[in-house]
Amino acid sequence: MEITTRGLWTLVHGMGFGALYLLACSGALVELWRRYAPNDLSPVNERDEALLRWYLLSMAVLAWITVLTGTYIIYPWYRAVPPVGTVNLTGYPQRLLLSNVATGGWHSIGMEWKEHVAWLVPISITMAFAVFNKHRRNLRNHPELRAAVLSFMMISFLAAGIAGFFGAMLNKHAPVEGGQTIHLMQGESR
Amino acid sequence: MSSQSASTPKPAAQAMTNGSGAAAVLAAGVGSFSLAVLAIASDKLPAIKSLMNFYRPTGPLSGVTTTAVFVWLMLWIVLRWRWRDRNLAMGRVGRVALVLLVLSLLLTFPPIADLF
Numbered sequence: 001m002e003i004t005t006r007g008l009w010t011l012v013h014g015m016g017f018g019a020l021y022l023l024a025c026s027g028a029l030v031e032l033w034r035r036y037a038p039n040d041l042s043p044v045n046e047r048d049e050a051l052l053r054w055y056l057l058s059m060a061v062l063a064w065i066t067v068l069t070g071t072y073i074i075y076p077w078y079r080a081v082p083p084v085g086t087v088n089l090t091g092y093p094q095r096l097l098l099s100n101v102a103t104g105g106w107h108s109i110g111m112e113w114k115e116h117v118a119w120l121v122p123i124s125i126t127m128a129f130a131v132f133n134k135h136r137r138n139l140r141n142h143p144e145l146r147a148a149v150l151s152f153m154m155i156s157f158l159a160a161g162i163a164g165f166f167g168a169m170l171n172k173h174a175p176v177e178g179g180q181t182i183h184l185m186q187g188e189s190r
Numbered sequence: 191m192s193s194q195s196a197s198t199p200k201p202a203a204q205a206m207t208n209g210s211g212a213a214a215v216l217a218a219g220v221g222s223f224s225l226a227v228l229a230i231a232s233d234k235l236p237a238i239k240s241l242m243n244f245y246r247p248t249g250p251l252s253g254v255t256t257t258a259v260f261v262w263l264m265l266w267i268v269l270r271w272r273w274r275d276r277n278l279a280m281g282r283v284g285r286v287a288l289v290l291l292v293l294s295l296l297l298t299f300p301p302i303a304d305l306f
Contacts, residue, residue, distance in 0.1 A: 071255060076247030109300050116229045116298040119255050120222045120291065123262055127218035131211045138206050145211045148284030152218060155291050 001187055005179035006077050013074055014167045017066040021121070022164055024059050025157040028052070032132075032150055038143040049136050056129040063122035063160075070118060070167075077176050078111070093174035103173050110166035118163035124156035209273030212283045217269055219287030221262020226297035228254045230306055 003011070031052055035044055082092045089096040097107040128149045132139065139146045232242045232250040242253025296302050 067255075071248055071251060072245070075251065079249065112300045112303075113298055115251055116225060116254070117295060119225055119258065120294055120298075123218050123221050123225075123259070124291070127214045130214045134210055134214075135206060141205070142208050142211065142280065144280035144284055145208050145215070148211075148215045148280065148287060151284070151288050152215070152291060155288075155295060159295060 001184040002181050003184060004177050004181055006074075006176050008182060009069065010074055010171060010176045013066060013069045014164065014171070017062050017069065018160065018164050018167065021059060021062045021066060022157070022160050024055065024062065025153065025160065028055055028059060028128075029150065029153055029157065031055070032128075032146070032153070036137070036139045036146055038140050038146075040140065044137040044140075053129075053133055053136070056125065056132055060122065060126045060129045063125045063156075067118050067122055071115070074176055075115065077178065078170075091178050093170070093176055096174040097170070106166070106170055106173050110170055114163045114166040114170075117159045120159045121156045121163070124152040124159075128153050128156075207275055207277045208280050209276040209278055210270050212278045212280055213266060213269035213273045215280075215287045216283050217262055217266035219290035220265055221258055222294040223290040223297075224261040225254065225258035226294040226303075228258055229298055230303050233303065234306060 034040070035042075035048065035052075077093075079094045080092050082089060082095055086092070089099055094107055094111070097103045097111075131145065131149050135142060135145065139149075228238075228242070231238045232254050233239070239250045242250040242257070244256055245252035
């Protein structure tokens with residue numbers, strides 16, 4: 001069982017940071033929807049409040065790490081230009097996808113959308129954290145502000161889902177591979 | 191003196207204004223929209239594409255995202271400073287910001303971006 005360093009980075013970026021953000025999103029949406037509704041009479045204690053503050057902060061950090069690793073570590077490997085005359089395009093995912101009409105759309109639509117739409121996520125969730133950090137339980141007194149934050153979080157969930165879906169499909173059709181090989185475990189061979 | 195103090199009603203706790211929240215929401219909407227506009231501009235205009243090439247291995251995406259984040263943060267700081275003690279029509283601010291965010295989502299979709 002082996003993995004290359006580029007493969008490992010892609011795994012950490014998508015399955016680690018990105019997937020964790022998607023998982024966390026539903027929890028934050030439910031908590032903000034349920035506990036901070038204007039007509040909810042149940043008291044919010046400081047522990048609940050602190051939990052959501054740390055939760056949203058963690059989501060913002062995750063979102064930033066995801067887009068920064070994607071844009072500045074993995075994307076350069078993805079869009080690398082092969083030397084003239086290269087026949088085997090395995091190490092050049094963008095060129096590999098564009099070399100076939102059947103897979104070209106994964107780049108021209110999938111990656112082109114993913115690389116931009118993903119950046120809406122950290123902007124939205126950072127705003128959500130900042131608003132909650134300032135207003136906390138007082139958000140119940142500002143239903144329209146709460147509605148705006150919830151809407152941004154739902155769009156960020158959608159944007160992260162789009163980026164995640166295309167990331168997975170791109171990696172399926174043209175995986176980002178290369179660099180050193182890391183031996184994970186010795187398996188049985190027949 | 192003590193009886194006078196006791197009879198003086200305490201001032202009502204000042205309600206928190208929504209200005210800083212409105213600033214954060216609107217700045218996020220405008221920042222997202224600027225990202226979509228810059229992405230289209232760098233795709234269609236070679237001069238902008240070249241200008242946005244902040245970091246060669248990442249290409250124009252580096253400039254598009256860095257500039258959009260800069261626009262977002264600067265606008266946030268300015269609006270927060272101007273609106274910090276104000277109560278705004280949050281419904282309207284929220285709707286404008288949300289429309290900008292949805293437009294950003296749509297405008298970054300290549301078949302729509304290619305219409306320009």
